[in-house]
Amino acid sequence: MKQATFVIIGGGIAGVSCAEGLSFLSPDKTIILISASPTVKMVSNVKHLTKMLTEFDVTEREIEALNETCPNVNVIQGFVKSVDPNRKYVYLENEEIVEYEKLCICSGAKPKLIYTNDEHIVGIRDTDSVKELQRRIAASKKVVIIGNGGIATELVYKIRDTEVVWVIKDSHISAAFIDPGAAQFFEERVYGQIEGESAEGPVKRLKYVISNEVNASGEDKTGAALGPDWHTNVDLKGVLQHNKKVTIEYCCELKQLFPGNEIKDKEWPVYVELTNGKIIGCDFIVSATGVVPSIDFIKDTGVELASDGGIKVDWKLESSLKDVYAAGDACTCSWDLADHWLQIRLWTQARQMGTYAAKAMHCSVKNEEFWQDFCFELFTHVTSFFGMKVVLLGLFNGQRLDNTYEILLRVTKGQEYVKLILKNGRMQGAVLVGDTDLEEMCENLILNHLDLTDVADDLL
Numbered sequence: 001m002k003q004a005t006f007v008i009i010g011g012g013i014a015g016v017s018c019a020e021g022l023s024f025l026s027p028d029k030t031i032i033l034i035s036a037s038p039t040v041k042m043v044s045n046v047k048h049l050t051k052m053l054t055e056f057d058v059t060e061r062e063i064e065a066l067n068e069t070c071p072n073v074n075v076i077q078g079f080v081k082s083v084d085p086n087r088k089y090v091y092l093e094n095e096e097i098v099e100y101e102k103l104c105i106c107s108g109a110k111p112k113l114i115y116t117n118d119e120h121i122v123g124i125r126d127t128d129s130v131k132e133l134q135r136r137i138a139a140s141k142k143v144v145i146i147g148n149g150g151i152a153t154e155l156v157y158k159i160r161d162t163e164v165v166w167v168i169k170d171s172h173i174s175a176a177f178i179d180p181g182a183a184q185f186f187e188e189r190v191y192g193q194i195e196g197e198s199a200e201g202p203v204k205r206l207k208y209v210i211s212n213e214v215n216a217s218g219e220d221k222t223g224a225a226l227g228p229d230w231h232t233n234v235d236l237k238g239v240l241q242h243n244k245k246v247t248i249e250y251c252c253e254l255k256q257l258f259p260g261n262e263i264k265d266k267e268w269p270v271y272v273e274l275t276n277g278k279i280i281g282c283d284f285i286v287s288a289t290g291v292v293p294s295i296d297f298i299k300d301t302g303v304e305l306a307s308d309g310g311i312k313v314d315w316k317l318e319s320s321l322k323d324v325y326a327a328g329d330a331c332t333c334s335w336d337l338a339d340h341w342l343q344i345r346l347w348t349q350a351r352q353m354g355t356y357a358a359k360a361m362h363c364s365v366k367n368e369e370f371w372q373d374f375c376f377e378l379f380t381h382v383t384s385f386f387g388m389k390v391v392l393l394g395l396f397n398g399q400r401l402d403n404t405y406e407i408l409l410r411v412t413k414g415q416e417y418v419k420l421i422l423k424n425g426r427m428q429g430a431v432l433v434g435d436t437d438l439e440e441m442c443e444n445l446i447l448n449h450l451d452l453t454d455v456a457d458d459l460l
Helices: 013-025 063-069 127-137 150-158 180-191 296-301 347-366 439-448
Strands: 002-009 031-035 039-048 054-062 073-077 080-084 089-092 097-105 109-111 121-123 142-146 162-167 203-210 244-249 254-259 270-274 279-282 284-287 291-293 311-313 324-326 331-333 380-385 388-394 405-412 416-423 426-433
Touching: 002 013, 002 073, 013 031, 013 039, 013 063, 013 073, 013 347, 031 039, 031 097, 039 063, 054 063, 054 347, 054 380, 063 073, 080 296, 097 347, 121 127, 142 150, 142 279, 150 162, 150 180, 150 380, 180 244, 180 405, 180 416, 180 426, 270 284, 311 324, 324 347, 347 380, 388 439, 426 439
Parallel strands: 002 031, 002 097, 031 073, 097 324, 121 284, 142 162, 142 284, 162 244, 311 331
Antiparallel strands: 039 054, 080 089, 089 097, 109 291, 203 405, 254 270, 270 279, 380 388, 388 426, 405 416, 416 426
16 A cells, blocks of 8 residues: 555646645655556646736656656556545555545546547547547548537647538537637638738727627536647648638537448448538547546545536535545536636646645645635636637636626737627626737736726727
8 A cells, every 4th residue: 555645636737737736835745646647747838928827838748757856746657446535545446555645636527429439439638539530630531520619629720631521519610719709700710721911900899789688608618628739749631632621510419420331322431410400421520529527436435526527626626525625627616706717627727726736735734724826816718729829818708797798899800809898897808819919908907807988999
């Protein structure tokens, strides 16, 4: 049996961030990180764009790389079978037992596949699944992508020399992150990359009012956690000679699959029937329909779970089980959230939660008081869509505003898309596409709750 003051389950961004935080805060304590993979995800090239908005790279490194930077962290490769919160034991599938004083579950999430155990479907979640996707696309002429989140969006943009059919249940692309206006802005980039810059100047449309009569969704969406720029060094090139052809099927979902041998005049290995009645043949299907927390090993402990399947945690990221914490995709935040923060399962929040869980666990062992991190005051995320920088701040899609707010909009075709959301004269959120240099201003205006009624017309 192995013993440690702190035990972390998961070698992803949340788990490694937690281990690094604990190693720094508690250099005299023993730490064990259990990773299912022989590699761990480590953050590098951290760049602070504003006080709260951070850009960084995520690289997969050998386990030894973590030991070099955190000498009191012992990494065990293995699969967790179960947890006994009464005896404080973690049981591994190889029959090894690890005893803990404080446990943090950072086991991440797994793809929510439309069909399981079907050879024609690829789910994208980790490096291995990306390699499988790359292998299949290299021999493909046509692929169907189902899903409308960040991974689906980047796949459609990056795949070359392959015909793409993009199936989305929404009325516009990338609905988890952007509104129909931004979707229209990106439209040309969906069907083919823009070369050069537009000569058209910016177009302003001030005080665009959203009311309860408008069918604007305020539902929180989940996102994937492969890490930023996961597609950068991946060649997603098919066998066709032309660049690519993209067809988008809006407002529909997959109804059923047909093997090619069930179709008369078979041309493709598999066919999909959509809820709009269309039957489409393809070489294979990419399922990018979101993720579900990967916590099967702890469900039998009686731990309290949220409706989305995550482990419910309080403001200290502690679960209903004593001395058991959770961070990243595995958890669901169940305290009274700040006005401008919301949980979306993204790699940025995985890093923030992992680091914060380390502080909470350290202070619990030391019996010290601590305050919640300021990162939970404002939602911030920076990513890339269709080759353009995208910054999301606060209630960027009007979440939790009861569909009653105003929008300040500035669009320069092919260059930038700026959307500011105001309610009662105060900024609530922002979507900044392109090199706008507005992120720091928007962050400060949201956090300071300044009344912008008299200056709103001049903001853009």
